[in-house]
Amino acid sequence: MKKKYAILFLLAIGAINLLGCFGNAQTHSKKQGSLALGNKRPNIIFYLADDQDVYDYGCYGNDKVTTPAVDRLAKEGMLFTNAFTGQAICAPSRSQLFTGKYPLKNGCFANHTATKPSIESVTEHMGRLGYEVILAGKSHVKPSKVYQWDRAWEPVPKKNVPRDYIPLDSIEHYLKNSNKPFCMFITSKYPHGKYFDVDDPKAENIKFYPFNEDKKIAPEYVKTKAGYYRSIEEDNTQLESVLKLVDTYLTDNTLFIYSADHGVSGKFTVKDIGLKVPFVARWPTVIKAGSVSDQLIHYTDVLPTFLEIAGGKATPDMDGKSFLRLLQGKDVEINEYVYGVRTNQNILNSEIFPSRMIRDKRYKYIRNFNALEVVERNLTGKPNVDYFIKRGAYAFRNEPYEELYDMRKDPFEQHNLANEPELRAIKETLSKKMFSWMSRQGDILSDIPGRIPIVAPGGNKGFKLDQDTPTRQIPDSIKNTLGKEDYTIIEHW
Structure with a gap:
């Protein structure tokens, strides 16, 4: 009888240990983040x-x-x-x-x-x-x-x-x-x-x-x-x-x-x-x-x-x-803010009009870096380059330098609030956070007025801003006038 009880006792201990192993395995799985079934x-x-x-x-x-x-x-x-x-x-x-x-x-x-x-x-x-x-x-x-x-x-x-x-x-x-x-x-x-x-x-x-x-x-x-x-x-x-x-x-x-x-x-x-x-x-x-x-x-x-x-x-x-x-x-909450990028180059209607965006659940701020109201400060003094800077600004003449929207009241962004005095603090906060993000991203744009980069790939690849596309015509006097020194070259492209 003692031997029988000893065997039963050992079996019970084994079962408890086995259950413990399953429990530990499940705990380990949760710690690793896996949501596996079995x-x-x-x-x-x-x-x-x-x-x-x-x-x-x-x-x-x-x-x-x-x-x-x-x-x-x-x-x-x-x-x-x-x-x-x-x-x-x-x-x-x-x-x-x-x-x-x-x-x-x-x-x-x-x-x-x-x-x-x-x-x-x-x-x-x-x-x-x-x-x-x-x-x-x-x-x-x-x-x-x-x-x-x-x-x-x-x-x-x-x-x-x-x-x-x-x-x-x-x-x-x-x-x-x-x-x-x-x-x-x-x-x-x-x-x-x-x-x-x-x-x-x-x-x-x-x-x-x-x-x-x-x-x-x-x-x-x-x-x-x-x-x-x-x-x-x-x-x-x-x-x-x-x-x-x-x-x-x-x-x-x-x-x-x-x-x-x-x-x-x-x-x-x-x-x-x-x-x-x-x-x-x-x-x-x-x-x-x-x-x-x-x-x-x-x-x-x-x-x-x-x-x-x-x-x-x-x-x-x-x-x-x-x-x-x-x-x-x-x-x-997963993200307090999300961000957006606009680069119009390398599309059929290529124009120089880069933008950046920051948005939380309610407010959205946009900076259009080559808006018509600031285009003069982006000029380089080189007529062939400035032609494209001005062309980009005029192509989007209705888009202002700054935009601010209340996305709860205006989800389709019809009413720009960037110049509303009571929202100045919100605009400044969003702008500051956006530029901080741009810096962390290694952005080619900054908050310093001046040159707007014209991007192009390294080597002798396409991507020429000074050539016609099926939907965009360049005057003959400006064609093929941009040199490598006029572009910001992105080698890995």
Whole structure:
């Protein structure tokens, strides 16, 4: 009997120790930040649309556009009402998602340009944590040494539509056969133009806002907008196909995020119609269905969030912060301020008109460094250079040197309050904090009056301001007059 009781006692002790081991393992997992179910870490999918306004979704209040798949995600997950990118252009916007750094710091602050070659991106950071990192669709980032995808699938041609489709077959095959945790970016080419050709479009089928209300009676605008809406619908069809694959092959321990890289109505600006983005997250094991967050989050926060979910943490040089606590239902401040950059060079309508922006939940401050009212102090005394400085200022003659908006009362930035005496302290505080941020970013602009940099890539690459583009003509007397000494050269471009 004593032997029998001794065996039972040892078995009980063993069971207690075993339970303790499980408890310690769970505690360790929490300390590491991993939200794995058992030993399986969550898969992460980020679906990115191209050039779509935050105002053009059913879940964001537009009842005239067809977005049932995005609306469904909002019902099943969390809708963010204050999500931002730092630049309303394709390449700079995407570079933030993949690096956790604003465009000025990561180096890609003009369209079609490269990230600094010394930067580590999501491919390395998540790879070190045991994740496969995949790009399915449009890239628009470089160099390849920074973005070393484990797998990368190009968009695929499809008949009777204006843009290539996401690679659905490759995505399905991967989801069906994946055997390790992964982070997949599905990057659509929709609704970016070229848009569908819609017959007999009507203004009453389009939702208008203060920034485009005057265009209701413009037939070409209505036709373009109708084609844009139809392209949104086509992208929603793609998204529905992806969600069906996710629900078929993956578990509930999957974080799925939908966003669009920037707004098309505010492209190339620092207005909210360009920088504010749709952002919807679904994660059945973590996120409460139908929840909403008005906390300020930013594209630079995405990589730090993914790292924490995977059991790692952001590096000190990243600009972003993890918003995992928001996904877990904790209403905490992630960012007091978010920032924006405007660089009009290397686009078809290239002009010298750089801007910077700072915004909190209520107020927004913009500095337009080459506004017409200050252009004289930016002149260099070199006629060929000053031609382009003046040209940029006159191209945006209606944009003042300083702008200040109360975003609660004026979300479409129609009433500039920069000269209101009672808001002077707020303007000065925001301005000071913005320039402090610019300094930390290594910005090529400063608060010192004078020369406005004309940026260009190193070597003998394109990017010439003194040449014609399909939408911009330069007088023959000014063509090819800018020398290397007239530019601020960005070697890594």
